[in-house]
Amino acid sequence: MRHLTALLGICLAAQAQNxxxxxxxxxxxxxxxxxxxxxxxxEKGKNVLWRTAIPxxxxxxxxxxxxxxxxxxxxxxxxxxxxxxxxxxxTEPAKDTSPHTWKLYAVDLxxxxxxxxxxxxxxxxxxxxxxxxxxxxxxxxxxAKRVIVWFGSEGLYxxxxxxxxxxxxxxxxxxxxxxxxxxxxxxxxxxxxxxKDRVFLQADxxxxxxxxxxxxxxxxxxxxxxxxxxxxxxxxxxxEWDGKAQLVTNGTKAIxxxxxxxxxxxxxxxxxxxxxxxxxxxxxGLIYVAAGYPPIQPIYAVKWSAAGDITLQxxxxxxxxxxxxxxxxxxxxxxxxxxxxxxxxxxxxGVLSAYDAKTGERLYQQRVAGKxxxxxxxxxxxxxxxxxxSEDGEVHIxxxxxxxxxxxxxxxxxxxxxxxxxxxxxxxxxxxxxxxxVGEPAPGSRPASGY
Numbered sequence: 471m472r473h474l475t476a477l478l479g480i481c482l483a484a485q486a487q488n489x490x491x492x493x494x495x496x497x498x499x500x501x502x503x504x505x506x507x508x509x510x511x512x513e514k515g516k517n518v519l520w521r522t523a524i525p526x527x528x529x530x531x532x533x534x535x536x537x538x539x540x541x542x543x544x545x546x547x548x549x550x551x552x553x554x555x556x557x558x559x560x561t562e563p564a565k566d567t568s569p570h571t572w573k574l575y576a577v578d579l580x581x582x583x584x585x586x587x588x589x590x591x592x593x594x595x596x597x598x599x600x601x602x603x604x605x606x607x608x609x610x611x612x613x614a615k616r617v618i619v620w621f622g623s624e625g626l627y628x629x630x631x632x633x634x635x636x637x638x639x640x641x642x643x644x645x646x647x648x649x650x651x652x653x654x655x656x657x658x659x660x661x662x663x664x665x666k667d668r669v670f671l672q673a674d675x676x677x678x679x680x681x682x683x684x685x686x687x688x689x690x691x692x693x694x695x696x697x698x699x700x701x702x703x704x705x706x707x708x709x710e711w712d713g714k715a716q717l718v719t720n721g722t723k724a725i726x727x728x729x730x731x732x733x734x735x736x737x738x739x740x741x742x743x744x745x746x747x748x749x750x751x752x753x754x755g756l757i758y759v760a761a762g763y764p765p766i767q768p769i770y771a772v773k774w775s776a777a778g779d780i781t782l783q784x785x786x787x788x789x790x791x792x793x794x795x796x797x798x799x800x801x802x803x804x805x806x807x808x809x810x811x812x813x814x815x816x817x818x819x820g821v822l823s824a825y826d827a828k829t830g831e832r833l834y835q836q837r838v839a840g841k842x843x844x845x846x847x848x849x850x851x852x853x854x855x856x857x858x859x860s861e862d863g864e865v866h867i868x869x870x871x872x873x874x875x876x877x878x879x880x881x882x883x884x885x886x887x888x889x890x891x892x893x894x895x896x897x898x899x900x901x902x903x904x905x906x907x908v909g910e911p912a913p914g915s916r917p918a919s920g921y
Contacts, residue, residue, distance in 0.1 A: 499849065512906055527553050538585060597644070597657060599656060622644040644673050646702075659747070695735070700723065738780070757776075824872065850889060850892065896908065
């Protein structure tokens with residue numbers, strides 16, 4: 471298992487210069503060989519390569535293609551527009567119904583200069599949002615030819631790398647919110663995924679949920695599969711193993727895998743929590759899916775060969791399709807991290823648990839050092855180090871392995887909701903007000919911009 475996971479890490483490291491969608495290649499969140507920084511202080515300018523202001527509210531993550539960082543935002547015309555980070559359970563949506571402007575930014579990876587920005591759409595949002603979300607929660611997706619942006623009810627868009635709009639699609643109102651009370655709209659958060667010139671969207675909503683595939687060049691819909699599903703907020707993942715691919719989705723009524731070429735259902739697994747957010751990850755012939763809304767907080771390790779209805783019966787924790795499972799321990803918002811044969815799961819309150827990825831044996835459970843607080847961003851890893859960004863403005867670095875060890879806690883000084891991205895020698899962080907790149911500056915280089 472460790473050998474197979476190491477091979478997967480080598481393959482992903484070869485692509486690590488690009489971070490093409492949420493959590494990078496295959497949503498794995500790993501980038502060995504990039505040598506990211508260990509120490510910085512954004513407020514003091516220590517090891518800050520650049521800091522670029524981005525207006526509006528955005529909880530999405532940055533993506534990188536070659537020399538460009540892409541980020542989206544939504545800007546309210548109400549200067550008192552509400553956003554609340556932290557640990558709370560409020561269900562009432564934000565009250566801001568003022569006109570908004572949705573934008574896409576292209577930022578130079580080395581200098582932080584804005585190459586271009588595009589106003590994608592303007593108007594009053596068609597649904598409300600959660601006070602801990604934005605109207606631009608989905609992260610962009612990028613490949614060698616295009617940048618894909620989805621704003622839910624405000625549409626799906628494609629741009630080339632010079633900022634020229636290639637196409638757009640109106641998918642109607644996507645009404646995602648509290649299933650118990652449809653008046654409580656929370657907005658979408660599932661990000662688009664690009665794979666082999668195809669765009670995949672998971673649109674779980676109050677009625678008529680679906681997953682769909684579009685031609686990346688033209689926007690033409692190639693297939694759409696209906697889902698008997700209530701609203702969810704997790705990004706789907708195209709996972710590859712042994713020359714085959716599966717499009718795996720998290721959902722309350724079922725975890726499901728589809729053929730990405732046809733949309734045909736491969737397998738389904740019932741027994742999940744409500745309000746699903748984490749993205750599936752894979753390695754070593756297993757697919758890992760977790761959810762953490764109480765009281766059901768499962769973790770499943772599904773075999774790649776799974777087919778049909780693979781739901782566990784009674785008190786069983788495994789069957790011919792499921793290698794192991796846990797009824798408690800799954801994460802609510804952060805996506806788990808598979809790295810070096812260990813599955814790391816971070817709770818919203820910053821408790822990091824490590825499991826043997828082959829057996830499910832828990833290796834440790836430890837609260838991450840620092841100020842504490844809330845964690846929405848997902849853990850990522852490179853070069854035997856795990857990076858965990860807290861909402862309270864710190865990035866904690868933990869040593870990878872079966873024993874917990876804090877290596878560093880580095881201040882950023884602003885609320886962080888999105889998951890950072892790795893680039894060579896750099897970590898690119900999306901804060902509430904800025905894009906920030908931290909890393910060891912080159913000898914003789916000028917001080918960081920943005921101060």
